Amino acid sequence: MQPTTHADVINSSSSSSKQRFMWLQTLPDIVQARIISFLTYDHAKFNKQDLTKLARDVLSNSTSVDYWVKKAAQQLLDVVSDSNYKWVTSLNLDSEEETLEGDFGGVPEWLKNVASESDSVLPWLPVSVDELNLREPNVTCEDDDDLMEDVEEGKNGSLGTVDTQKKLVHHEVVPVDHETEETAACLKTRLLNMESSLKAAELVDDIHKLCLKTKKDSLTVLNLIEPWNANDEIVPVLLSGLLDEKEDDFILTSNILCSILLPKFLVLEKPASRVLLTAAIPYCKVHHKAAVYAVLFPLILHKDGINNPICDVITRIIKECLHPAHASAFCQKLLCEREVDENEYICIPSYQHLVSKNMVWTEPLFNLFQNILNHNVHLTQDSVDQLVFHVQEASRRFPASLKFANFLLCFVSKCAPLLKVHKVALSEAVGNTSSFLTKSILSKLDSI
Known part of the structure; x- marks a missing residue:
C-alpha cells in the first residue's frame, strides 16, 4: 500500500490559499481567535496581502467557523484593508490584492526622500560620499550589536562571541588653542561659583x-572645565542640557558621560546620592553603549578594585540600562581578554590614573557577578571558564568570606550545565572555604 501523503489528504480542487491556512483552522477556536487578534494588533509587522488572504479565507467558511474567530477575522480585514468595508462574499475583491503587492518589502518613503535629496553612496543608504570620507578610522560608531551580540541558539545554548579587537577612541590630552582654553577656564570659574539653577541653565548652554x-x-575641553566638580543637585541640569535624547554622536555622548558621572563614581566611599543616580540612570538607559564604554568599563577596572558603593552603582546601571544579552557580552569582554586596552574605554584624562588594564578581584567584585547572575544574565562558556579560574585563586584569599560563599552558591546554581567540566576543580576550591554555606555548595556540585 502506498503511504498517505500530504497531497492525498488535501483535495486537488482546493485552492492554494486554503492549503496555506488549513493548519490554523485545525486549532481550537479560542486559539484561532487569539492568533488572529495578535495579527490584528501587530499587523504592521506582517505582509498586508497575506493577512488579507487569511481573513478572507476564514470568513468564506461560514459553516464551521466559531463566532469569535469570525469576529477576529472581520476585525483583521477591516484593519488591513484600504477601506473599512463590510465583508460581502459575493464580491470579487481580487483587484484589491494587486494593490497590496510590494508594500510590505518596499523602501520607506522617508528613506526614498533622503536618498533622492542627496548624492548617497547607495540608493538605500542616505550617506553621501563626502560624509563617508570624513569618518575617522579609529572611531567605532556602528550599531549597538557591534558591542553586544544577542543570544545565539545552538546545541549548548551558549551566547555569540564578541569581536574584542574593536578600538574606540584615543583619549589622551590634545592641546587646544589659547582662546578655547581661556573660555574653558572662564566656564570652570562660573561652575564653581554656581548660585542658582537659572544660572546653571545659562552655563550649560555655553558649555x-x-x-x-x-x-x-x-574631551580635552571638558577636562579643562571640570564639570564633575558641580554639586549633585546641578548634575540633572548638566545632563539634560548637554545630552539630547536624540543625540547619536557616540563620541560626544561618551565624553559628556565620562566627564560628569565617571569622576563622581570613581571616588565613591559611601553610597551615591539618590539625586545623582536618579539623574544618571535615564541617560545611561538612552545612551547605553556610551554608558558601557564611558562609565561601566572604567569603573569596573578601578586600580584598587571596586568597593561596595561602586558595586551598587554598576549593578543598578546593568540592571536598568542593559539587555541581559548585552550584559553577558560585557562580562565576556571583561573576563576573556587578558588586558583591556586603554583605547577600548573612554576616561577623562584627569582620572586615568585610577583605571587599570585588569580587574582587581575583591569581594565586592564577586558580589557584582552574583548580582549579574541573579539578573538572569546567561554567561558564555568561556566566561564561565574564566570565573572558575578566578574562583580557584580567590578561595585561598577569602576562605571565610560570606560574600564569596554567596557568589559560589549562586554561580553553581545558575551555571550548573556549564560547570560539568569544572566539577573537580570547583570542589577543591570550595573545600578551601570554611563558611556555613560550604556544605550547601558542595551538595549543589555533587548534583551536577
Missing part, C-alpha cells in the same frame, strides 16, 4: 556650544 564648536577635542 554645550563650546563642545559642539570643538567636537573632536570635546
Whole structure:
C-alpha cells in the first residue's frame, strides 16, 4: 500500500490559499481567535496581502467557523484593508490584492526622500560620499550589536562571541588653542561659583556650544572645565542640557558621560546620592553603549578594585540600562581578554590614573557577578571558564568570606550545565572555604 501523503489528504480542487491556512483552522477556536487578534494588533509587522488572504479565507467558511474567530477575522480585514468595508462574499475583491503587492518589502518613503535629496553612496543608504570620507578610522560608531551580540541558539545554548579587537577612541590630552582654553577656564570659574539653577541653565548652554564648536577635542575641553566638580543637585541640569535624547554622536555622548558621572563614581566611599543616580540612570538607559564604554568599563577596572558603593552603582546601571544579552557580552569582554586596552574605554584624562588594564578581584567584585547572575544574565562558556579560574585563586584569599560563599552558591546554581567540566576543580576550591554555606555548595556540585 502506498503511504498517505500530504497531497492525498488535501483535495486537488482546493485552492492554494486554503492549503496555506488549513493548519490554523485545525486549532481550537479560542486559539484561532487569539492568533488572529495578535495579527490584528501587530499587523504592521506582517505582509498586508497575506493577512488579507487569511481573513478572507476564514470568513468564506461560514459553516464551521466559531463566532469569535469570525469576529477576529472581520476585525483583521477591516484593519488591513484600504477601506473599512463590510465583508460581502459575493464580491470579487481580487483587484484589491494587486494593490497590496510590494508594500510590505518596499523602501520607506522617508528613506526614498533622503536618498533622492542627496548624492548617497547607495540608493538605500542616505550617506553621501563626502560624509563617508570624513569618518575617522579609529572611531567605532556602528550599531549597538557591534558591542553586544544577542543570544545565539545552538546545541549548548551558549551566547555569540564578541569581536574584542574593536578600538574606540584615543583619549589622551590634545592641546587646544589659547582662546578655547581661556573660555574653558572662564566656564570652570562660573561652575564653581554656581548660585542658582537659572544660572546653571545659562552655563550649560555655553558649555554645550563650546563642545559642539570643538567636537573632536570635546574631551580635552571638558577636562579643562571640570564639570564633575558641580554639586549633585546641578548634575540633572548638566545632563539634560548637554545630552539630547536624540543625540547619536557616540563620541560626544561618551565624553559628556565620562566627564560628569565617571569622576563622581570613581571616588565613591559611601553610597551615591539618590539625586545623582536618579539623574544618571535615564541617560545611561538612552545612551547605553556610551554608558558601557564611558562609565561601566572604567569603573569596573578601578586600580584598587571596586568597593561596595561602586558595586551598587554598576549593578543598578546593568540592571536598568542593559539587555541581559548585552550584559553577558560585557562580562565576556571583561573576563576573556587578558588586558583591556586603554583605547577600548573612554576616561577623562584627569582620572586615568585610577583605571587599570585588569580587574582587581575583591569581594565586592564577586558580589557584582552574583548580582549579574541573579539578573538572569546567561554567561558564555568561556566566561564561565574564566570565573572558575578566578574562583580557584580567590578561595585561598577569602576562605571565610560570606560574600564569596554567596557568589559560589549562586554561580553553581545558575551555571550548573556549564560547570560539568569544572566539577573537580570547583570542589577543591570550595573545600578551601570554611563558611556555613560550604556544605550547601558542595551538595549543589555533587548534583551536577
